[in-house]
Amino acid sequence: MRPISYSRVSDVGTAIGTVAADPTSAFLAGGTNQVDLLRIYVEQPRRLVDINDLPLKQVEELPGGGLRLGGLARMSDVAEHPTVRRRYPMVSESLVLGASPQLRHMASVAGNLMQRTRCTYFRDTEVACNKRSPGTGCSAMEGVNRGHAVLGTSECCIATHPSDLGVALMALDAVVQTESPAGQRSIPIDDFYLLPGKTPEREHPLSHGELVTGIDLPPLPVAAHSRYIKIRDRESYEFALAAVAVAMSVVDGRITEIRLALGGVATKPWRARAAEAALDGAPATTDSFTRAAEAELATAVPHGMNAFKIELAKRTIVRALTEMTQREGSA
């Protein structure tokens, strides 16, 4: 490892001041992804500012009925939080289905949103990667790309965003709270993730030293009827091949409210707006679900080994909607 200086801070102002003042510095929270990237030289900060002592670990009620997850709240704490489980089951489920218990005890929710792609070429500093070394090309396009994205891709990058939590938050229209020397900002989750386009190295609209202090879950009654399903090769400790976050209400056989997002298939946590549009007001039938899935994946672009993800994503959407309907029916 390169020599790195390390400091531990206890208030937000010092944290963002220290990082903002030094372009070669970075925040260190749970470190479960970041330390990995340091070890393989993909990220090479000269200074780490440890923010684990900042008072950002709470899960608190917001006026108006929402919930704020502190940026440093641990994945396991949020997953087990009774209010989260009751009002936003998909958030809890997405967390429990991610990583391993040990990692969930370490990793923060803000860090989870900020984690980097697991694209093998991004992690190999010897090969071309537009995300890691802009302008060098994309090795995944014709490489080992079974895990790569079919939605939101560009000619520069097909790296999948790995977060499960981000998918649930996308379905909920969560809002990311940040703080920087310029002040505080609220960033809608959809804007918090950028599509790769021609600048895949830029994943978030954050300035250097801007810190995610919290994540606001809006008051959303339908979210109490939500779930997260994740399809993968093995039963635990693996990223999704396809995942669906869904919240839905059905009245008299018609869908009156629908929130749908996809994971494991896109370059960012993917709000399935085309599918939502097809489902809104439609009868809650397999036909509707299939049409919605077709609509959402119409723009999908396969790249060799990952072509199966298009069909898998469609079927996973249908599965999630069917299960929600059955649960609604039996409830």
Added chain:
Amino acid sequence: MSPAIGATLNRVDGRFKVRGESRYSAEVQVTNLTHAVVVNSKIASGRISAIDTSEAERAAGVLAVLTHRNMGRVATVPRLLPSLAGLAAPGQSFFPMQDESIHYGGQPIAVVVADTIERADHAATLIRVEYETTPATTLLDQDRDRAYVPERIFGGLLPGQNSRGDVAKALAAAEVCVQATYRFAPNHHNPIEPSASTAVWDDVDRLTIYDSTQGPNSVQLTVAELLGLPPISIRVVSHAVGGSFGSKAMVWHHPTLVALAARHVGRPVRLALTREQMFTSCGHREEQEQQITIGAAADGRISALRHHKYSLTSRFDDWAEPSLQSAAVAYTNPNYEGVYHLVRGNTITPTFMRAPGEASGMFALECAMDELAERVGVDPLELRMRNVSDTDPSSGNPWSSSGLRECYQRAAELFGWHDRDPQPRSRREGQWLVGTGMASALYPVTQPVNPQRAKARLYNDGTAVVEAGVSEFGTGVFTAMTQVAADALGLPPERVRFVGGSSDLPNITAAVGSAGTSAVGSAVHVTVCELRDQLIRRAVADDHSPLHGADPARVQVRDGKMVLSDRPDVGETYADLLHRTMTPDVEVLGTWNPPPQDAGYGIHTFGAQMAEVVVDAELGVVRVRRMVGVFAPGRVLNRKLAHSQLMGGMLWGLGQALLEATRMDPRLGRWANSSLADYLVPVNADAPDVVVDTIEQHDDVVNPIGIKGVGEIGVVGAAAAIANAVHHATGRRMYELPITLEKLL
């Protein structure tokens, strides 16, 4: 008669391991220690045209940067020879860093030594390498048209082809033929402890290597040949080994590289391979394809088997894992043809891995058998029963012991096989299609070639220490040896200590091919029996012993006492005898001479595997619900250890079936998933309900303790049972491993 053998003795090393007190090879305390990091080639074929180490050499804490220009030269490059032979056992007939040529991705090209691991690691990134790249072959299909049939494979131990009868004629005459081609992704071992070596030179000709290995003596002999030193100059110590699965069965480059580096810097050097380096430094199971044709009568009786394997080997060696051995003798079939076809590629020489050969060869045979069962309309279990061979079909010799029929029957009972509806896709539970499948398990018993030795010493307080140069890499061998020695000496296990893990101890061949426990166990048994007999002879010859004048053959040992067989009240303890005769201890060095491989018997281990899977009808996800494995491994030394090992093997079979695949990027000539996050092995959540049982068979041919080994047989057939269950669930045949969900969408 054997109170300790067969009992469920807890692991003698268990307490140290769970308390973190076992010292692994990268944890041994050494003064003045330095740390090495290996730099690996980023290309798969070509040469280093320039290498600039100046910046690395100037980096803080760096003691040396070694490349092909200044790395010590090896005295000789010994030829690959499986470590079972008990001689020098290099993993490949090549040693790196002797010139600028590059033969495979990940080949070591530099070693950096520094005062801390972090500084060595950082300096390694400062080395600038320029390559001249030549075209590389890293996939079987890239060079398939240049496949050749080797004269011999496996370090010369096995022929490249084998036949009996007339296969072409028999297939032409067969009423039913099943023909299928199976493809296997490359696999890597992934033990939890990556290989590590620590080298300490006490003098120019006194080297100690702490090494993570399945065979301390193999390391000693191999490093001695490479360094041009006599074996007496080298001591290899292996206190604890965190798993291996074949990755530490052969001797790879790291112990020699670290010895050369330590000699260069004049200080002890430690080298721990990284997880990523474990994918290019210790061999792997090669990418392969197997073509199989079974000819049978309408009632399913097999008349012919043709079995060809195509696989990728290295530039240096004619290596193929021996996939055709068990399939050739699994069933009665008078006409057989087995041929290995090799394609030379830019890879490290592949190596042993988890039931080497048979895990893939029996997969092909047992999946084809399932197709045959379907074609002739016979229950898969009944088909196998019809084809059981009571003799070794390759020689006509009787089996030393079998138990295969009993395994089938017991497995069927435990599993509830007989209720099965043979119709594919006949069972559905909600989204899940449910299916069951079975397979036979066979694994050859390979005898060590050379004498196996052990030493036993009984002290005058009635405790005994038994020593042999075997390492404990997770199998429980130290525990089993404690039991073997305790029984023969008539001592409770807590009064016996087994010591292993050093090349200074009596010579034992590397513990490979499921032969580890039988090799050391036989040596220990022979040795402690001789010690016991000496003590009895002393007693009956001693005027003052209550046993004076007795016939030694009529003296038994039990509870630390020698007594008359027919009058157990007459006798004395070992301690009494030794105290009275003022003898501090009695020691014996014993030797077991293994029988020749062809001793007039077919020697194989047999078993039966059954599995129930569920397949998501829409999403293709396969999950294994339960597995039953019943095996006949001769005698079982320790039920708990044996069943744990067999269960572990079955779960590795699950991994082979559903998860494990190393993916080559042929453009780079490098693996694209060299991490535990990307190379999937089963986790606890994948583990189904696993039932293991053993059918004990008396076998006095195989070795004096009658054991055939349980290290690999649990793997064999497990993947086939799962694939056959997937067919039963879905109606779809799986011809490629692993069975990932896109194959079932």
